[in-house]
Amino acid sequence: MIGVIIPAHDEARYIDQCLASIKEAARHRQLAGIAVQVLVVLDDCRDDTGLLAAAAGCSTLEVSFRNVGKARAYGAQALLNAGAQWLAFTDADTRVPPDWLARQIGFQADAVCGTVSVDSWEHHPQHVRARYMEGYRFEEGHRHIHGANLGLSAAVYEKVGGFQHLAAHEDVQLVADLERIGARIVWTATNSVVTSARRDFKCREGFGEYLLSLEEPAAVMAAP
Template sequence: MIGVVIPAHNEECHITACLSSVLSAAAHPALARRKITVVVVLDDCSDRTGEIVLALGVSGINVCFKNVGRARATGADYLLDAGAQWLAFTDADTVVPQDWLARQIEFGADAVCGTVVVDSWEEHGELVRSKYMEHYQFVENHRHIHGANLGLSAEAYRKAGGFQHSAAHEDVHLVANLERIAAQIVWTATNPVVTSARRNFKCHGGFGEYLAKLGISLGMPVLNTKVSAGISL
């Protein structure tokens, strides 16, 4: 069984596209003999996200953590209890490719760290896009870590101690623990996901804030109160 975990906080504008892509990935012919369960962890949602998840026939877990690490861990625990042997993680503002899950399984590794592609740079502009592209590597054996594009075996997840209940960088901590236990990690750019570059991001310390701080370094105004300008890039 393959389990997919998606944390969500008020994502009614993005969750349909996200789940449609995940369900398409779950229907890949290479996975025909596998059971695949998708769960959305609805963290303090006050909009229609839960209704949309239900309408699409996907399981939802209602929590009030306001903590993405704990939300991911809760979804993982739910799927492990259900018998999942592989766990895949993405975000509610992200669209995955049709072969996303199939590629993860195909590698035969303990964990797979994939890359992300930004959906649109319209809110940031060309200067931020150029600055970002100076540092991002769309190559094999990159070292980028994204909770929006991560997969690992249930055994590796348990051995590494799972996700910490942290409000940010829970993915980085998990991968560090995977390296500590000498897990076999594939760093690939062959299964990129498309994620939002919105400036009204939801997670402090995450990808959205990183892009916002790139903008600050280039003299752009702060539009999100979650941005901690004092944190260096």
């Protein structure tokens, strides 16, 4: 079974498109005979995110952490307990391609780190897109790390102890732990997801804050 984990804090605006894309990916012909279970971790949600997830036929888990690392970890553990052998992670404001899960499994690696494309730059000054593209590598071996586009085997996830309960950079820490044990990681641009360039981001020090930093006259932050 493949387990897909999506942490969400008041994401009713985006969750429908996210879940629709995941459901399409779960129907890919290369996954015939493989069950896919989608879990939305409702982290202190006070809007209709949970109702929308349930209406889409997805499982939900209610927590009150306001901590993305802890939310991902609890979601992962729930699906491990349900028998997941592969864990795929994305974000509620992200859409995955139809072959997202099939490509992750097809690499036969311990972990797969994918790239991220932006849906629209309309909420940022024009120079932000140029700066982003200057620092981003849409190529194999790219070395970017995104919790919105990450997959790994249940065995290697458990071996490194899973996500640490960090409010930011939990994905970077997990990949560092994977590298420490010599896990085989594929860094691919062939299964890029599309995420929002929103200004009302929910995670500090994450992708949204990085984009805001590019508006400054002398942006120095490295691309995630």
